[in-house]
Amino acid sequence: MEIAVTRVGQAGTRPKDEDLGFGTAFTDHMFVMDYSTDKGWHDPRIEPFAPVTLSPAAMVFHYGQAIFEGLKAYKTPEKKVQLFRARDNFDRLNRSARGLCIPEVDIDFVMDALKQLLKLEKDWIPETLGTSLYIRPFIIATDPFLGVRSSFTFKFFIILCSVGAYYAGGLAPVKIWVSKDHVRAVPGGVGEFKTAGNYAASLNAGEIAKKQGYAQVLWLDALERKYVEEVGAMNIFFVIDDELVTPNLTGSILPGITRFSVIDLAKKWGMPVSERKISMDEVLDAHASGRLKEVFGSGTAAVISPVGEICYGDRVLHIGDGNPGPVAMKFYQALTSIQYGTAKDTENWIEPVV
Ligand SMILES: *Cc1c(COP(=O)(O)O)cnc(C)c1O
Numbered sequence: 477m478e479i480a481v482t483r484v485g486q487a488g489t490r491p492k493d494e495d496l497g498f499g500t501a502f503t504d505h506m507f508v509m510d511y512s513t514d515k516g517w518h519d520p521r522i523e524p525f526a527p528v529t530l531s532p533a534a535m536v537f538h539y540g541q542a543i544f545e546g547l548k549a550y551k552t553p554e555k556k557v558q559l560f561r562a563r564d565n566f567d568r569l570n571r572s573a574r575g576l577c578i579p580e581v582d583i584d585f586v587m588d589a590l591k592q593l594l595k596l597e598k599d600w601i602p603e604t605l606g607t608s609l610y611i612r613p614f615i616i617a618t619d620p621f622l623g624v625r626s627s628f629t630f631k632f633f634i635i636l637c638s639v640g641a642y643y644a645g646g647l648a649p650v651k652i653w654v655s656k657d658h659v660r661a662v663p664g665g666v667g668e669f670k671t672a673g674n675y676a677a678s679l680n681a682g683e684i685a686k687k688q689g690y691a692q693v694l695w696l697d698a699l700e701r702k703y704v705e706e707v708g709a710m711n712i713f714f715v716i717d718d719e720l721v722t723p724n725l726t727g728s729i730l731p732g733i734t735r736f737s738v739i740d741l742a743k744k745w746g747m748p749v750s751e752r753k754i755s756m757d758e759v760l761d762a763h764a765s766g767r768l769k770e771v772f773g774s775g776t777a778a779v780i781s782p783v784g785e786i787c788y789g790d791r792v793l794h795i796g797d798g799n800p801g802p803v804a805m806k807f808y809q810a811l812t813s814i815q816y817g818t819a820k821d822t823e824n825w826i827e828p829v830v
Contacts (some may be wrong), residue, residue, distance in 0.1 A: 479507075481523075481596070483596075484524040489768045495640075495806075499610070503592050503638070503803055504597065505525055506520050506524075506635045507592075509519070511579050512628065514627075514628075515583075525635060529576070535618065535620075536616040536617045538622060539624055541576055541577070542672040542674075543569060543576055543671050543672070544671075545572075546777070547610075549594055549815050551602070553816075555603070556828065557601055558829060559594075561827075562587060566587065569613060571668075572671060575669040578630060586613070590688040591829050594830070595829065595830055598679060598700035606640075606642065609639070610637050613633060613634045614632070616631055618631050618666070642778045642779070646744045649795075649799070650780040650799075651690045651785040651787075653693055654787065655694070656788075656789060658680060660674065665727075670715075681804070688787070692707045694707045695707070695742075697728065702755045702757070703755060704754050706723070709775050710732070710781060711735035711736075711774050711775065712772030712773050713771070713772050714762070714775075719748040720742050721750050722750075738807050739822060744774070744823075747803075760788070760791065772802055772804040774807075779811050780808040782804040794802045
């Protein structure tokens with residue numbers, strides 16, 4: 477399929493690196509294609525980033541048939557543009573698609589489309605270490621129809637935005653709050669898919685956490701409210717003695733690509749790592765006996781996010797000494813050096829763009 481390109485008349489300006497936040501500085505162009513049952517995915521195009529016209533009856537507004545991905549393009553010191561495990565994101569998009577009755581995309585084709593878009597927008601990729609271009613592919617149901625069934629038409633988009641360094645002042649530990657009353661996802665549900673409704677469902681608990689001064693919610697399993705699942709939009713790791721422990725993927729946890737990368741590196745380094753159930757009781761015991769060395773989250777936005785405090789009912793656990801732990805730092809350094817091209821890509825995770 478040929479990708480038609482319509483360029484903007486006047487290119488926008490990228491904010492200064494130090495003024496960049498997250499999710500606001502959209503680039504000039506976006507990639508779009510349409511789906512219908514008779515034509516399949518068709519009419520791929522790159523066009524100016526602009527509002528979209530949809531019927532108020534479009535199914536996505538009413539029934540939430542929507543999936544998305546999140547990944548980044550990085551600029552190396554030599555000003556080369558590269559992606560980190562991008563195919564894995566499109567594989568996951570297709571898994572989410574199957575889970576939500578959305579038609580899958582051709583991964584080779586969308587990888588090519590993304591690269592073409594990135595070439596056009598390469599001036600939007602900031603250069604300061606820690607900054608990047610955030611890539612948001614997503615698919616929405618567009619049939620103008622009020623009735624519950626899967627849509628017959630969809631739109632696929634890739635939008636881009638320049639994003640600032642997550643840790644402008646160095647890696648800072650975050651405080652997280654365990655919700656006892658809310659659940660994010662249940663086994664057999666859609667928690668393992670990146671679908672819009674999961675985030676809508678998490679907002680209420682997130683607000684409660686924020687009111688108490690906590691940055692994110694640590695979710696427990698829905699059935700027993702005992703086992704740790706994940707935090708906000710990150711997976712979670714515990715360092716107990718010298719072992720790295722992360723919840724196993726039970727169907728209600730999002731299979732993070734950063735999570736897989738941490739596990740792969742740990743195995744490569746000979747660090748004991750186990751994917752298993754971990755209960756809050758075990759975390760409390762490990763903390764009480766001094767065996768809980770570190771806790772950190774993993775996700776594309778922050779890469780590694782050290783956790784300095786966990787609030788669980790009337791218990792407040794302080795982890796570490798207020799600074800990020802050595803294990804979290806080691807993973808952060810290793811992953812970001814591969815992403816920014818300052819270390820050799822020994823794992824074959826990098827996809828060059830230009
Ligand atoms: C996207 C996401 C993650 C992290 O996945 P990465 O691929 O590492 O960015 C973790 N949990 C949730 C709920 C997410 O949406």
